Amino acid sequence: MTNRKVVSFENIKVACKNCSLSTLCLPMGLTPEDIERLDSIIKRGRPYHRGDHLYRGGDKFHSLRVITSGSVKTYSPNEDGGEQVLGFHLPGELIGLDAIQDDNHNCSAIALETTAVCEIPFSQLESLSSIMPSLQHQMYRLLSREIGQETEMLTLLGKKSAEERLATFLLSFSERFKQRGFSASDFFLSMSRHEIGNYLGLAVETVSRLFTRFQDESLLQVERKHVQLLDIPRLYEIVQGSDRAKSSQSRI
Amino acid sequence: MTNRKVVSFENIKVACKNCSLSTLCLPMGLTPEDIERLDSIIKRGRPYHRGDHLYRGGDKFHSLRVITSGSVKTYSPNEDGGEQVLGFHLPGELIGLDAIQDDNHNCSAIALETTAVCEIPFSQLESLSSIMPSLQHQMYRLLSREIGQETEMLTLLGKKSAEERLATFLLSFSERFKQRGFSASDFFLSMSRHEIGNYLGLAVETVSRLFTRFQDESLLQVERKHVQLLDIPRLYEIVQGSDRAKSSQSRI
DNA sequence: AAAATTACTTGATCCGGATCAAGAACATCT
DNA sequence: AGATGTTCTTGATCCGGATCAAGTAATTTT
Secondary structure (H helix, E strand, C coil), X not given: CCCCXXXXXXXXXXXXXXXXXXXXXXXXXXXXXXXXXXXXXXXXXXXXXXXXXXXXXXXXXXXXXXXXXXXXXXXXXXXXXXXXXXXXXXXXXXXXXXXXXXXXXXXXXXXXXXEEEEEEEHHHHHHHHHHCHHHHHHHHHHHHHHHHHHHHHHHHHHHCXXXXXXXXXXXXXXXXXXXXXXXXXXXXXXXXXXXXXXXXXXXHHHHHHHXXXXXXXXXXXXXCCEXXXXXXXXXXXXXCCCCHHHHHHHCC | CCCCCCCCCCCCCCCHHHCXXXXXXXXCCCCHHHHHHHHCCCEECCCECCCCEEECCCCECXXXXXXXXXXXXXXXXXXXXXXXXXXXXXXXXXXXXXXXXXXXXXXXXXXXXXXXXXXXXXXXXXXXXXXXXXXXXXXXXXXXXXXXXXXXXXXXHHHCCHHHXXXXXXXXXXXXXXXXXXXXXXXXXXXXXXXXXXXXXXXXXXXXXXXXXXXXXXXEEEECCEEEECCHHXXXXXXXXXXXXXXXXXXX
16 A cells, blocks of 8 residues: 555665564564564565465465555455455555464465565564564464454454445554554555455445445545545444444344 | 263363363374473363353453363454354363453353363463473464454355355354264254354344254254254255355455 | 456345244243 | 243344446556
8 A cells, every 4th residue: 555655665675673664563562682583584575566466375385474565455265266355454464374274375365556575484483483482472462463353354244234344444444544654534445346345245336335425425535546534533433333223133 | 062961070170181172272283291381381160150251351361261161152242232252162172362462351251051161371371382382383373273264254254145154153063063072963052043143143033044944955953952964965065155156246 | 549348336126134023932930 | 830031933024235237437458
């Protein structure tokens, strides 16, 4: 997600200690010396272009990857030929965690735009974490966070209306862009309506209609991939289920 | 899930090395000496009764827990007062992994029947794993597996029909009971229809109707909580989306 | 620059599953 | 055993969002 800035090369081949993402990324909370040791095992390759795969389901797993610029979609093929979009990943986010379990990638990752990544060979990371308790702790926390995030997604897909899903989606990007120093209310989405729908469990048409509706209600201004959130507080209200009467619905 | 056996006390206060679950559980793949060291930090309390909470959202996190007998439901309250069932857990399964991230339980766990658990104080587990690479590796694998499993759940909730969801649910229990030495085709479910529906993103009535329909189609025989699967191969076909024509639906 | 392809939007219709309603089977209590 | 409260089932109706269909706007190809 370059967010219409010119793609800069400053994020490429930058050591962790000089990287602006270090507060979001794996080195978060490590001491400078520990960051140095972590840095020594990280590989920084050339950038991927839109449509390039970082890895595919079935590939042998060797490295975790952190997005440093651009954005990535992860997805898994579902038995009947279609696919399930699992996530959209922004700079500082770690992907490939699901592959540790059996040393194989079970899903695929594809660049949505020009994208740079750091590769972290997992066997080396594992060795390092075994002599660096702070890194081990950080790894446990990151894995646990991933579990917690997927849990929220279960609630979204299991209980929320189309409207609530799209509002949640938009606010998630708003928050993540803000964390990364971009505008929380004015951004470009790098994925298609189809991909948004697939991710949220909705048809493309529904996503498109919701964008139109939200615009009609002055919640946002949208023109293709360019989104401007105009009423973030009301979007948060929608996320929480504007129809408060339905609270009894999912009680047991 | 005692599965109508008399609740035996053999699973209670049994050291890992003598526990029948050790091939499914945390000690999986560890050497006898390593199991001994792991065993030394594990606490085994008295059993929980139906309706007792193992922990609640908001509780301070201190221990991971492994079910040793019985069964447990995990759930998270969703903003509007209802709840989202996150999972049903059988002996050998580890719960509480989502709490590592911020040292707090973000969801709750409640016993569905008389249930025994092993408690593993996390700080001790962490220290141990930092001097036992095999244990660290096992932890990474377990956390990663959890991520992979939630991913499958996303596909279920995002793309599958009610029929496919219930078939998936039943086969999941079938497989897990089989792994544990019970019948794959004849078992008791310890949760209510309402809880099944909540977990699968369906209304109670839909779950009930589907059980009736599956029975009418001779896929299974059901009487309240007692389920006998009569045609497992056809259930697998249903899981894979019997309507093969819809394959194009979720393409991008 | 025209043609072809792909992405998005909008309208019309349909349907799977939710909701509403009521009864039946159990479980628990006294 | 009878009374009360749950849980489950079954039927009738409704609705949110999918699907179908067609047109428009972007993008890519030639």
